Amino acid sequence: MKNKINRMYDFSVLRELRKNEGLNISDVSGRSGVSAAVISKLERNRCSAELETIYKLGRVFGLNPSDLLRLAESRSAHMKKATSHMSNGFSFREIAYGNVRCLWGTARTGGKTSRPEIHKDDYELCWVLSGKVMAVLPHEKHLLSAGDAIQFDAILQHEYDVIEDCTVLIVHVKKDKKF
Numbered sequence: 001m002k003n004k005i006n007r008m009y010d011f012s013v014l015r016e017l018r019k020n021e022g023l024n025i026s027d028v029s030g031r032s033g034v035s036a037a038v039i040s041k042l043e044r045n046r047c048s049a050e051l052e053t054i055y056k057l058g059r060v061f062g063l064n065p066s067d068l069l070r071l072a073e074s075r076s077a078h079m080k081k082a083t084s085h086m087s088n089g090f091s092f093r094e095i096a097y098g099n100v101r102c103l104w105g106t107a108r109t110g111g112k113t114s115r116p117e118i119h120k121d122d123y124e125l126c127w128v129l130s131g132k133v134m135a136v137l138p139h140e141k142h143l144l145s146a147g148d149a150i151q152f153d154a155i156l157q158h159e160y161d162v163i164e165d166c167t168v169l170i171v172h173v174k175k176d177k178k179f
Contacts, residue, residue, distance in 0.1 A: 009072040011042040011049060017061045017071075018043075032056040087113045089162065101172040107162045114159030122172040124154035131166025135159075 018028055025043075029036040034056050041047040042057075049057075051065060058068040082093045082104075089111025092103045101122075107113070126135060127149040135142045135150050136159045142150050143163070152158065154172060 009049075009069065011045055011072050013068075013071045014039065014057060015043040021061065023060075028057070028060055031060045089113070090160075099174045103168075103170040103172075105168045105170060106166065107168075108165050109162055111162040112159060114157075121175045122154040123151060123175060124158070125149060125151045125171045125173075126160065127169045127171075129167040129169060132163035133166050133168060134161040134163055136161060 014028075018025070023031075025036045025039050028034070028039055032039075034053055038047065038053065039057070042049055042053075054065045054068055058065050061068070063071070078097065080095055080097070082095050084091070084093050086092070090105045090107040090113045092105040094101065094103045096102070105113075126133070126144065128144040128146055130146045132146075133144045135144055137152060138157055142148075144150060160168070
């Protein structure tokens, strides 16, 4: 495709959205006011889109312009290397992106971790992959075994006490962002 414009945005996502809605290009054109020729060129990445065009097309699919741009730019993968750290008997490997932080941790019986200083306004999910962990929150305790998970507002004081050697996956998701 020698005519394809090399861009950071891939608007072929419009074709996927259109097909998922059972629409043809004429339908989208009629609903958006954007010409069928422009829609066709965008779907094939043969032209760039102005903000007003993105706004009009997004409305057809119930998206605001930033959502549509996010879909169009997410076509490339963002690779990172894991980092490692220790926390009171837990050994963690971590990957973090803008809205999510994933920690794969292992610990021996008796280990304990609690780091409230790392939380802003996140949700936290802890999935026990092996072993047993006691999740301690201000007014409750939950004994989690392999296959169990818990989700809570991470702003709450919390800790994990290792009852039996364990492997856990802990995920922090910012509240103001989507998964």
